Amino acid sequence: MSVLTRDEAQTRAQLIDVQRYTIDLDLTRGADTFDSTTVIGFTTRTAGDTFVEVRPAALRSVTLDGHPLDPAALDDNRLPLTGLTPGPHELRVEAAMAYSHTGEGMHRFTDPTDGETYTYTQLFMEDVQRVFAAFDQPDLKAVFDLTVTAPDGWTVLANGVTEDLGDGTWRAATTPLLSTYLVAVAAGPWHSVRTEHRGLPFGIHCRRSLAPYLDADAEEILDITRACYDRYHEKFEEPYPFDSYDQAFVPEFNAGAMENPGLVTFRDEFIHRSAVTDTERQTRAMVIAHEMAHMWFGDLVTLRWWDDIWLNESFAEYMGYQTLTEATRFTGTWVDFGVARKAWGYDADQRPSTHPVAPDADAVPDTASALLNFDGISYAKGASALRQLVAWLGEKDFLAGINTHFRRHKFANATLADFIASLAHHTDRDVHAWADTWLRTTGVDTLTATVTEHPGQTALTLTRDGSRPHRITVGIYDRDLIDGATLVRRELSEVDLPADGEHSLPGPRPALVVPNDQDLTYAKIRLDPHSEEAALRGLSRVPDPLTRAVLWNCLRDMVRDGELEPLTYLEAARAHLPGERELANVQGVLAFARTQIADHYTTPTERPDALALLTDLCTDLIRRTEDGSDPGLRLTAVRTLIDSAAHADTIRDWYDSGSVPGGPELDPELRWRILGRLCVLGAVDDAVIEAELTQDPSATGRQGAAHCRAALPDPEAKRAAWDAMFTTDELSNYLFTATAQGFWQPEQNDLLHPYVARYFPDAVAVAHRRGPAIADAAGRHAFPAHAIDTHTLTLGESCIADGDPIPALRRRLADQLDDLARALKIRTATAAS
Numbered sequence: 001m002s003v004l005t006r007d008e009a010q011t012r013a014q015l016i017d018v019q020r021y022t023i024d025l026d027l028t029r030g031a032d033t034f035d036s037t038t039v040i041g042f043t044t045r046t047a048g049d050t051f052v053e054v055r056p057a058a059l060r061s062v063t064l065d066g067h068p069l070d071p072a073a074l075d076d077n078r079l080p081l082t083g084l085t086p087g088p089h090e091l092r093v094e095a096a097m098a099y100s101h102t103g104e105g106m107h108r109f110t111d112p113t114d115g116e117t118y119t120y121t122q123l124f125m126e127d128v129q130r131v132f133a134a135f136d137q138p139d140l141k142a143v144f145d146l147t148v149t150a151p152d153g154w155t156v157l158a159n160g161v162t163e164d165l166g167d168g169t170w171r172a173a174t175t176p177l178l179s180t181y182l183v184a185v186a187a188g189p190w191h192s193v194r195t196e197h198r199g200l201p202f203g204i205h206c207r208r209s210l211a212p213y214l215d216a217d218a219e220e221i222l223d224i225t226r227a228c229y230d231r232y233h234e235k236f237e238e239p240y241p242f243d244s245y246d247q248a249f250v251p252e253f254n255a256g257a258m259e260n261p262g263l264v265t266f267r268d269e270f271i272h273r274s275a276v277t278d279t280e281r282q283t284r285a286m287v288i289a290h291e292m293a294h295m296w297f298g299d300l301v302t303l304r305w306w307d308d309i310w311l312n313e314s315f316a317e318y319m320g321y322q323t324l325t326e327a328t329r330f331t332g333t334w335v336d337f338g339v340a341r342k343a344w345g346y347d348a349d350q351r352p353s354t355h356p357v358a359p360d361a362d363a364v365p366d367t368a369s370a371l372l373n374f375d376g377i378s379y380a381k382g383a384s385a386l387r388q389l390v391a392w393l394g395e396k397d398f399l400a401g402i403n404t405h406f407r408r409h410k411f412a413n414a415t416l417a418d419f420i421a422s423l424a425h426h427t428d429r430d431v432h433a434w435a436d437t438w439l440r441t442t443g444v445d446t447l448t449a450t451v452t453e454h455p456g457q458t459a460l461t462l463t464r465d466g467s468r469p470h471r472i473t474v475g476i477y478d479r480d481l482i483d484g485a486t487l488v489r490r491e492l493s494e495v496d497l498p499a500d501g502e503h504s505l506p507g508p509r510p511a512l513v514v515p516n517d518q519d520l521t522y523a524k525i526r527l528d529p530h531s532e533e534a535a536l537r538g539l540s541r542v543p544d545p546l547t548r549a550v551l552w553n554c555l556r557d558m559v560r561d562g563e564l565e566p567l568t569y570l571e572a573a574r575a576h577l578p579g580e581r582e583l584a585n586v587q588g589v590l591a592f593a594r595t596q597i598a599d600h601y602t603t604p605t606e607r608p609d610a611l612a613l614l615t616d617l618c619t620d621l622i623r624r625t626e627d628g629s630d631p632g633l634r635l636t637a638v639r640t641l642i643d644s645a646a647h648a649d650t651i652r653d654w655y656d657s658g659s660v661p662g663g664p665e666l667d668p669e670l671r672w673r674i675l676g677r678l679c680v681l682g683a684v685d686d687a688v689i690e691a692e693l694t695q696d697p698s699a700t701g702r703q704g705a706a707h708c709r710a711a712l713p714d715p716e717a718k719r720a721a722w723d724a725m726f727t728t729d730e731l732s733n734y735l736f737t738a739t740a741q742g743f744w745q746p747e748q749n750d751l752l753h754p755y756v757a758r759y760f761p762d763a764v765a766v767a768h769r770r771g772p773a774i775a776d777a778a779g780r781h782a783f784p785a786h787a788i789d790t791h792t793l794t795l796g797e798s799c800i801a802d803g804d805p806i807p808a809l810r811r812r813l814a815d816q817l818d819d820l821a822r823a824l825k826i827r828t829a830t831a832a833s
Contacts, residue, residue, distance in 0.1 A: 105130025118188030259294030290320030306370030314382025345380030779812020
């Protein structure tokens with residue numbers, strides 16, 4: 001498919017202005033295609049040529065100003081419009097469009113539980129062309145009139161309030177000015193919960209088979225929605241700009257959610273069929289807050305070109321965490337951000353593929369390159385930068401600048417320069433210089449503390465390895481005089497680096513000095529040796545959970561940089577997690593310990609000891625929660641023990657009895673989790689998988705079965721899984737991912753060895769055939785990440801150089817190979833020590 005270049009978009013925007021789309025979709029034409037009729041009203045400023053994008057299964061007819069155009073003129077996804085004269089024009093395009101099973105365009109899904117079918121759109125970047133003809137770029141905003149014909153018994157949701165006209169026809173209210181990628185439709189026999197808030201219709205929707213689970217959480221979801229809506233209206237002067245607010249939880253959704261105006265779509269795993277922790281409920285609430293923030297930043301004011309995607313995502317990420325903290329019961333959201341989400345940014349920023357938060361326009365020359373920037377830098381690093389901006393600028397001036405930005409650019413498009421100009425209007429600080437150092441640079445600064453004792457006082461020196469200014473808080477801690485183990489904060493000082501690097505601390509040498517104590521900046525930290533020892537010995541006795549998150553991240557970074565042995569991190573987790581009171585910290589530390597340290601940073605000979613340590617730790621946590629005092633901690637420990645089990649006996653007993661002794665009873669998620677691990681260990685066969693699928697024939701059950709079958713240590717099972725991923729092209733995006741996640745297992749190295757070399761050409765081929773969504777899944781989940789050796793590196797580097805992977809796969813491969821090289825370096829350093 002031809003990608004749109006920035007130069008082409010600028011040329012087209014100079015030539016035409018688009019006023020209106022009138023779109024008619026017929027979803028009653030069968031399981032393979034739907035009919036799409038689009039009428040576009042646009043004006044040409046001067047005489048010239050341009051093109052409209054459409055990707056049909058069959059292009060039936062095209063007329064321009066009543067005159068027929070030849071459908072055969074369609075070149076890939078571009079239909080040329082030549083000889084345009086100045087003035088108004090009307091383009092009509094009639095086509096049959098293919099349904100998608102990869103989460104792109106118009107996705108179609110049939111629920112195996114009850115046979116009901118659902119469709120929804122995901123039109124981001126350039127997938128609108130899969131649904132209707134469009135001048136597909138974000139700065140050609142228009143109003144949209146939408147009519148949908150749907151099967152009997154279906155409900156149609158859209159950006160505006162929809163009206164059932166009878167005979168299966170639904171009409172949506174005319175939208176305000178929108179970018180094409182923000183148009184949304186979700187149609188099917190939805191189960192809906194509707195209400196009103198401050199005169200605005202609110203609705204939450206899911207598949208009928210998930211109705212009991214949505215109903216159980218409906219009040220929580222709606223309470224979060226109402227609280228965020230009210231808080232944003234306290235922060236923002238511009239009122240909510242659309243006529244309704246629907247949230248649809250849809251199947252097989254690739255992202256966490258999508259900020260379609262008035263109709264936010266979420267992955268329906270957020271409707272919990274099984275037990276979850278409060279931290280996971282907090283994550284769902286954060287995504288709700290994040291997407292609502294987009295209604296202003298992204299939808300009301302939209303980027304002009306994709307180099308400014310950070311303006312959408314970083315803002316919504318920051319606002320999501322901050323607003324949730326201010327307006328809901330989830331007051332510790334920045335802890336979860338610090339211990340888990342922020343690491344996504346740190347990791348991405350240390351790879352060769354790193355890029356500035358706000359890259360130069362020349363670095364994003366087309367839509368294919370833009371798609372690669374939806375990563376930890378645009379989200380987590382960008383949100384961290386905005387948090388640092390608020391600390392430096394002050395929240396009052398920050399919000400004043402935001403409101404000026406909305407007022408100046410509402411229902412239009414804006415750039416980084418526009419955003420900075422709005423901020424500069426309200427402060428004497430040099431925000432342009434701040435933007436240059438924070439948003440236009442790459443990499444992670446490192447802040448190091450050095451402590452020197454002198455008679456009667458202690459000298460603290462803070463040094464910065466990097467180029468950015470940082471406003472941080474430094475925590476000074478002493479040991480409690482009574483128990484000698486608890487660390488008590490002596491003071492918390494605000495420091496500007498590099499200007500304020502030298503400090504004199506009266507009194508005795510502190511037990512612990514923590515740079516960036518409240519995690520207000522984006523930087524790695526290094527402790528002085530005395531503080532490092534204190535952290536390793538007493539981390540769980542630090543009073544503030546956010547400080548503990550900062551310290552856990554410090555240890556994590558040291559492991560990744562080869563400065564702390566992986567086993568030392570595991571021992572710290574074993575020592576301190578039983579005393580950790582913040583569940584987000586427990587989950588973040590266990591996730592890193594299990595997935596990175598045990599599976600990647602330890603050698604095959606060291607791995608059994610790592611898994612045994614994690615099993616012992618989780619057994620301890622399970623014992624400590626037998627009284628039911630902390631079900632979230634208990635569930636986290638049970639999950640990690642299952643994933644770490646090296647022997648089948650204990651978890652097989654749980655599976656057969658249907659319960660963990662003392663609870664919890666096994667819900668579907670835990671049953672499939674245990675069965676997956678039993679498959680890896682070779683303790684069950686396909687008959688057990690089939691029996692479990694009979695008991696749970698849901699969509700998640702099918703995914704669990706695909707994962708389990710791919711995990712079996714059997715040559716025929718591996719061959720079948722490989723063919724399903726890379727040959728038949730029949731797997732949906734979710735079934736592809738489930739199969740890939742089951743396939744590669746460190747316990748099965750010998751069996752899997754022949755597939756390592758096959759992976760690279762087969763991944764390239766399937767990415768070319770099936771497109772960016774499957775390419776991303778193939779690069780993220782189907783990569784042989786367990787094969788940590790120079791041979792895999794050589795194969796991967798050769799593939800990137802000579803294998804012609806599409807951009808989405810190329811980026812994933814580059815990142816995976818960098819992670820693999822880091823793991824190999826850590827293993828080598830550990831072996832040499």
